[in-house]
Amino acid sequence: MPLSIAFDNSYSRLPNRFYERVRPEVAPSPGLLVLNTTLAADLGLDAEALASPDGVAALAGSEIPAGADPIALAYAGHQFGHFVPALGDGRAILLGEIVAPDGRRLDLQLKGSGRTAFSRRGDGKAAVGPVLREYLISEAMAAFGIPTTRSLAAVATGETVLRERPLPGAVLTRVASSHIRVGTFQYFAHRSDEDGVRRLADYAIDRLYPDIAGADAPYAMLYERVVQRQARLIALWLSVGFIHGVMNTDNMAISGETIDYGPCAFMDAYDPGMVLSSIDRQGRYAYGRQPQIAQWNLARLGECLLPLLSDDRDKAVQLVVDRLSGFASQFETAYFGQFLEKLGIAEERPGDRDLVTGLFSIMQMGRADFTLTFRRLADLVDPKADTEAFLSLFGGNAGVEPWLKLWRERLATGNRSPREIAAAMRAINPAIIPRNHQVEKALDAIIEGSDGAAYIRLLQAVTRPFEDRPEDADLAQPPRLEERVAATFCGT
Template structure:
């Protein structure tokens, strides 16, 4: 396979990465390749057998021109700064310019030890590989900025994670893999030249409009803040919990990255935590906007010398960006939930209406996804019974429903309102228990449910009777209460 690599990151100072070759695996076997994404990237897979593709996407065969590097970065992990992290089980194969003229990274995860493995084996188990494949592609279909899944490959070798598990390699595509933690590594070392080189690279790659501003680094910080605010608002609108929002897991590009202990809400609870390592609830569903702002503050600290020569003025600029993050997040969040409730335009009381519904959902432990989908049916003129089952039949529900109906009255034909709501309220999400079902079956070499689930999730806003079973919340015995990083 010929890949037109153009590896701009390797043209940066070499202290930002380390050359490393993927480990050779004994018996690579292709699980799945994302051919539509390959076409976007300009990769010609025609004529290649599954064995040949497995060789490439396991790292056994590196195409000519591959970068083959591990990127260096630091990061705050659960609030504690670690001065040296880096790609411990990931190897950047290289960069391509896709069919839309956008530069994209192609990276192998689980491809063996790197100089940053920190005594780890650099491998990935099958479960986390399938979870990332399922969730990242589901997020893309939901219209949320995200890294993408290009391929998944079995290695033919077991790895040890408390028990022996099948090993696998995941091929991830991203706008870039530059993180807040990448800036933190060099700022913590007092390496101002590297911070500036990295900032210039990010402007060129992700925010070229900042070049035209009188204060380009200030414009860069504000642009990153706006993207992160919008991203987290979108997460919240579909009930997504990232699970490990460390600064090394916050992509400068504004994409969702690192689907480790991630999960989607079943019943609505702003304090919900699934991640097995988040024992204090730092990254709970409702805490994500605040953590996003906290992470942005760490980036702003790195950029202070570039924002202004006067330290006091630089701090003022940074603080203004943090305030703007909060304003943009609130605006995007309210806009998203207005759409979920079928509200056109802006009206006084909309925030109370949204919070009123969320309060009802919390008190009744109603399913996040099903509640909004049922509300759309009520807007379309269907019976209220399904919604009453979810939210209860108390006086507070009746009052809220009356206020909501008054708000949407006159906004159009019922079927038009429902259609607009259905376009933003998914019928299908990657529910935790279904992901686990796919993983468990695959552990015994049955990938049929993984294939069915991945296919179904490509049309999340469509009511397809063929996938009715995938929309059902878990029974008590099916509940997944903890999710894991997989490292």
């Protein structure tokens, strides 16, 4: 069945300096690994056509569908605090844009489809492990309700890519509200290309924040909106124990979506200093530092926008400072709001935040599992419930039971029944996350030639994360000592 996609490519109508036109490399033997049929339906795409030989060839980059206009986007970025003026899509090609039935304009991007003008010394390819990892984790994040890029398909290319060892190649089809990053603005600002910054800002407003297009100060409002979205996004990350691992400015999308799942991971035992990324040797992007880094990245975006904010530089700087200063309070509001909901508290009262911080203190001392702590709390709303399974998470920490007493007393002051509270808690606290050891186990099986059954099982479980299913009980468990993952890798 021929593949038909109604493309409408607005970014490629920007000036040529915003991108390079490029054709994906032909995959010698493309084969479908996994297709997101639910997402395809949401996008108005024909899943049957996508799974056909012509569709798989297009998803691998071997054939270009009619109406596509493949480009690699230019951007710069601070990588671990060091500025790199020219990065760009070194192994990703924007195939084109579609308008979904609900009116959203979305990018379709191929990751791992070959060299571009920005590849530098890289091969532009991707191995099957990182491709399937991003597919699984981005779809889990979507199931958690966290803004994220999505994964439409993963396709094996039939070729070998060389990393630490030879690995099977693959291409990911990623869907995003846009691929505009903080680093995209930095690319033009670094070159003193004020017209480029303005055109990019106008495009971003028109595409992502159309309600502010006619405002008196649209660029200041654009910055304010990006700050707001990032404050909420980071709070949501922390609420599920997510560690991005590589929060460079080129990995921060101004849409407020999570983007670029490289060495990301989910925390098992609670530790605000947790670092798993093998390339984060100084702990810059540790779990608990992510709000600080987000604010730092947003400051870099503010610097880029200064010429658009006012002809008076001092006034422009103050506009940025004023809006960026709101990040901390916006983040804290979102953060405590999210964690109070996880504790079954619908409306915040004085002293409630102490319940959150008090629990974290006990969790850290007892090395309690982050996900299971919040999930099992829903079973303890009733004061008569058995606490043995919950207390076992804390390694005998004596502070748990006094905290439980305070928490239950607070719940008793609300207007909801214990059953209603427990149901609300189970709807926000996942039972299953993509635990690092389970992810690695499933990916290793595929790399070694398995049929992928373990991966599909894990994918199905993490995309229904709030359900208690006895058959998936093993996937909900933290790793044994010998199963712990000490480091995660970027895959480039």
